[in-house]
Structure formats: structure tokens, C-alpha cells
Amino acid sequence: xxxxxxxxxxxxxxxxxxxxxxxxxxxxxxxxxxxxxxxxxxxxxxxxxxxxxxxxxxxxxxxxxxxxxxxxxxxxxxxxxxxxxxxxxxxxxxxxxxxxxxxxxxxxxxxxxxxxxxxxxxxxxxxxxxxxxxxxxxxxxxxxxxxxxxxxxxxxxxxxxxx
Numbered sequence: 001x002x003x004x005x006x007x008x009x010x011x012x013x014x015x016x017x018x019x020x021x022x023x024x025x026x027x028x029x030x031x032x033x034x035x036x037x038x039x040x041x042x043x044x045x046x047x048x049x050x051x052x053x054x055x056x057x058x059x060x061x062x063x064x065x066x067x068x069x070x071x072x073x074x075x076x077x078x079x080x081x082x083x084x085x086x087x088x089x090x091x092x093x094x095x096x097x098x099x100x101x102x103x104x105x106x107x108x109x110x111x112x113x114x115x116x117x118x119x120x121x122x123x124x125x126x127x128x129x130x131x132x133x134x135x136x137x138x139x140x141x142x143x144x145x146x147x148x149x150x151x152x153x154x155x156x157x158x159x160x161x162x163x
Contacts, residue, residue: 007042007055008148009075013155014062024105025158032154041145044072044081045138053078061152063087063159070142083141087160090137093130094160100126101157127153 011033015021021029042059044052053074060071060080068087073080100123107116131149134156138144144152 006037006040007057008036008040008059009056010058011036011155012058012060013159014060015159018159021158024101028101028154029158032151032158036148036151036155040148040151041143042148043143045140045143047140053081061155061159068156068159070138072142083138085137089133090130090156090160093126093133094157097123097126097130097153097157098160130157 013029013033042057043055044057046052053076055074058073058075058080060069060073062069062071064084066087068085068090070083070085071080072082100119104116104119104123107119111119127150128146130153131146134149134153135144135146138149
């Protein structure tokens with residue numbers, strides 16, 4: 001049996017200043033963080049002239065001055081590496097994801113399983129699109145696999161839900 005790769009050992013979200021999350025959003029957050037810590041593939045991209053700390057890493061996600069901030073520390077006393085990403089490219093995908101999640105949460109309460117499956121398939125498709133976009137935006141900064149990108153996209157959505 002192959003061991004799961006775990007380059008992220010700790011993930012925190014700085015949601016200070018945001019309204020308290022709904023129970024559904026809090027559940028999405030807990031699941032995404034749990035899944036990230038169970039299995040992830042995350043590394044800082046090598047750049048010429050910069051020493052790249054090796055993992056495992058501590059990741060803090062926040063929104064500062066309207067930008068998504070990845071603060072990545074190696075736990076070795078070195079300063080964290082920060083990536084600042086514009087939220088603009090994520091705006092439509094996050095909006096679509098919010099809408100489909102609301103439909104999904106409502107469907108779980110009211111609709112038969114066949115309808116829930118249809119909505120869930122659409123939700124997964126939008127989620128995959130968000131993960132693809134995140135991987136593109138992280139290019140040259142960090143390298144993540146698709147599953148890690150999906151979970152990170154969920155956490156971006158959690159931050160945006162409150163913001």
C-alpha cells in the first residue's frame with residue numbers, strides 16, 4: 001500500500017472580519033481541511049535565485065486588500081512564502097459554485113436522490129473548473145495536484161461566502 005502524500009501538515013483560514021459561516025459553509029470548510037490534511041500534494045515552485053523550503057508546510061489562507069493570500073511556512077524558522085492572487089478571475093466560478101451549492105443544500109432537504117445526483121454532478125463540474133483555474137493561477141508559485149486544488153478551491157469559496 002502506498003502512503004498518501006502530505007506536503008501540507010496544517011491549514012488555517014483567517015476569516016477575521018467575516019460574518020460567521022452558516023452550518024453548511026462550516027461543514028464544507030471542515031471537510032475540505034480534513035481531506036487536505038489526509039492527502040495532498042503541494043510544493044513551492046522553484047524560482048531562480050530563491051531557496052525553496054521543503055515541506056511539509058503550514059498554509060494560512062486569507063483575503064487581504066481584496067486579494068487571496070497563500071502564506072506558506074515550512075516550520076523551520078524561515079519567513080513564510082506568500083502568494084497574492086487576484087480574486088477577479090475566480091469571481092464567476094465562485095458565484096456559479098455558490099448558486100449550485102445552494103441548490104444542492106436545498107435539494108438534499110426536499111428532492112429525491114435522482115434529482116440530487118444531477119445537481120451534484122453539476123456541482124462537481126463547477127468545482128473541477130475552479131480547481132483548474134486555481135492551478136493555472138498558482139503556476140510558477142506552487143504546484144498542486146487536482147484533488148488538492150479542488151479542496152483549496154472549496155476553501156477559497158468559504159472565504160468568499162463570508163466576504
